Amino acid sequence: MALGRHSTAWDISLWARRADAAEEAARVLPHCAVSTNLSEVVESCDLAVLCTSPHAIATAGPELKKLLPASAIVTDAGSVKAKIVAALEPVLGGRFVGAHPMAGSEQSGIQAAREDLFDGAVCLLTPTASTDPSALEAVRALWSAAGCVLREMGASEHDRAIARISHLPHATAASLVHAAVGANPSLAELGGGGYRDSTRIAGGPESMWTEIFLDNRDELLAGITDLQTALETLKLALQNGHRNALEAFLYDARRLRSQKPSTE
């Protein structure tokens, strides 16, 4: 949808596992060829974009190697990278370039698609020393055309950063919902914009997030530990009535927060 806006240079074929998902995709994306037959979709492909779950992406190497043209470049949209790069690079070689577009919402499925979803969003690319320069160039062009701003970093550095800026916020939002309304669900009705926005991502699909959390377990655990430390700092200042310490804690958060995300 994003690629189809600006030019007709992209000739797009789409694979979906379920027939009903394929039908829905064909309705929403009339300019794309859609099929549930993977071989048919990828047999003459120049550049494949893997958008399934991280586990499905990481285990897709052998089948893709068999079905794709030997010259085809491969990228993905998985939100963990170390595991995916470690699994796909040995099978596909330097033509695979890991990517993670930092866009999306708590919704899923083709009905949540928006052509401006990637506009201004950071897309993290994780090339390695083995990456083909021409593959990297093609993958850069793809995500740029979708509307993303590009950054490059190592796969492990990616997973460490994303634990803090994406997985920890999700874990926090879910925990906050439990603490805020777990004992009294009717309180949710009283929530204003603060509760609504700070818990929005807790509406995301639990099966996907369970997998993401387990894939990035150690980094997320380190982030949760730092959150526990921050809460303990706040709690002590509050218990002791330390007005200056409380205000400094909130000031520092406001100042750090004013380093605005790129899409704002």
Place this chain on the structure above:
Amino acid sequence: MALGRHSTAWDISLWARRADAAEEAARVLPHCAVSTNLSEVVESCDLAVLCTSPHAIATAGPELKKLLPASAIVTDAGSVKAKIVAALEPVLGGRFVGAHPMAGSEQSGIQAAREDLFDGAVCLLTPTASTDPSALEAVRALWSAAGCVLREMGASEHDRAIARISHLPHATAASLVHAAVGANPSLAELGGGGYRDSTRIAGGPESMWTEIFLDNRDELLAGITDLQTALETLKLALQNGHRNALEAFLYDARRLRSQKPSTE
């Protein structure tokens, strides 16, 4: 601004402490009389709405009693209620009705005013056994006319509920900012909509929130303790790789969260 939309039945005078704030308010609200002279603003007032900080509201009783007509009804917009009701009811009597409109943003000042700010937002009223029925009726009419949906509860019940649905989300957002980007502020640039929304309220004014946290200290501490418990539950499931426990935790959060706030 909200009252001025629908009718001309409201004759509104506005007091501001600083001359520049009064000038700005007069520009934004041309139909209101604006002054920095409190006596001039309230001397012929039927219904006064106190919108300063909770501390300033709680200590305003004696001066207001001197300046207001004896028949004038008083309400407020403070986000803590037990302290305010306990301070004002003995001085002003049954003509005071505590209120807390659950609306606002991380912004402050007259330049952040929006005429639709209260539309559909819950306004909690905290009348007591001593409240004059006619005062309650007038205060109900006021907040309804501003666009609010009304709920009534005791002041202590209010503070307990609001600790969970408003003060805890703020404490959580500030702590999350520290844990997410405190060690590496440049990570904020990578944040997508999840980080942005879940930390938005941490941009609020620290002096106001420090006061609110201290005013509602015990209830907020109980909320933080429950959040720590929830994080510990999540952490243990993650450490032990308990996929089912993780998925149940996230599912419960999603289900609780789908009890949507009234303004959504």
